[in-house]
Amino acid sequence: MKAILLTTVLMLSTSAHAVDVVVHPSNNAALDKGKIEQIFLGKLKTFDGSAKVIPISQVDSNPVTEEFNTKVVGRSASQLKAYWSKLLFTGKGQPPKSMANDQEVMKLVADNPNVIGYVTSGSADSNVKVLMSF
Template identity: 60%
Template sequence: MKNLIILTLILFTSCSLSAAVDVVVHPSNANAIDASDIKKIFTGKAKSFADGSKALPITQADGNPVTDEFNQNVLNKSSSQLKAYWSKLVFTGKGTPPEEAANDAEVINLVSKNPNLIGFVSQGSADGSVKVVQSF
């Protein structure tokens, strides 16, 4: 019984440590952006927001917990699947992967200065210089 309680606590703790993700845009971006739009933008299938303005995705470095969470929960791909996907598009000349930022602070800084950028950060790290459009 004692082992069952310990196992339950470990499982509960590990589940609660999973990183949640906020997708952010420039505060002037008034577009309604849903999960499908985000997936299309970050996989290169959409190049603009609903109003026609350019949509430039910015991601974070591989191995970063927020990147893994975003890839898995939003794009429904592992990091290796996403690498293979982009390798194929680059090789065939049909796309280029998103630019990469080092961390949440860099994403926030870049997005706050460019109304065309869309990025993701760890939930709760966005400040008033960017607007959260979706949380996962």
Template identity: 55%
Template sequence: MIYKLLVATFALLSASVFADVAVVVHPSNANALDNKTIERIFIGKAKSFPDGSQAVPINQEASSAATEEFNSKVLNRSSSQLKAYWSKLLFTGKGQPPREEADDAAVKQLIAANPNLIGYIDAASVDDSVKVIATF
């Protein structure tokens, strides 16, 4: 009985720790993006959406759970690896990291106001102010 209770508790806790991350854009953005294109935009190797319009990535603060999930699932890098990557690009003058916002609400507010932005939020925070293009 205790074993079943522990397993159920662990399952519930695991679900909350490993929340899905939704990559979101402005509702008018009709571009379809695959995982590789999303990764390229967020590491500065792609500057536009497939239709040619400018793509501006928005990160959340490095300490947020959504950022840790996004970095792991989409960019396949740890926070320290990304910090080193961006430090090198900044030092050589070849790039700047994406702008950082505090939380899901701030990212949604910016994206809802600008069709060139792309960001990520906790999937539970999605509403009709943004359009989900991928979930990880």
């Protein structure tokens, strides 16, 4: 009985913080993990060299943000703050706008084909397309 309970808790805890990268349903850009990382670091500014890309993040206090930063960008929150501080200071970039939750991200993505964001795995609705899961 204890083994079953432990297995269930482990499954729930690992899936609770999985991340889905979402785009507008009409977006057919071919993006891999590396390109998504570049977008969220301000290094890639278009989808497949055409449409401008607008990355949308979530607030640092949201667990999905830590998961995204670790799994996709490969940096901690403090490392990202230092990275963006340097770019802001030198005038070479601005961090993605941060939304409060999954619903706000999905609303922006659904309303604009140029937006890319991330949400907690399984929370995406039919108004957005899950591009990749981490």
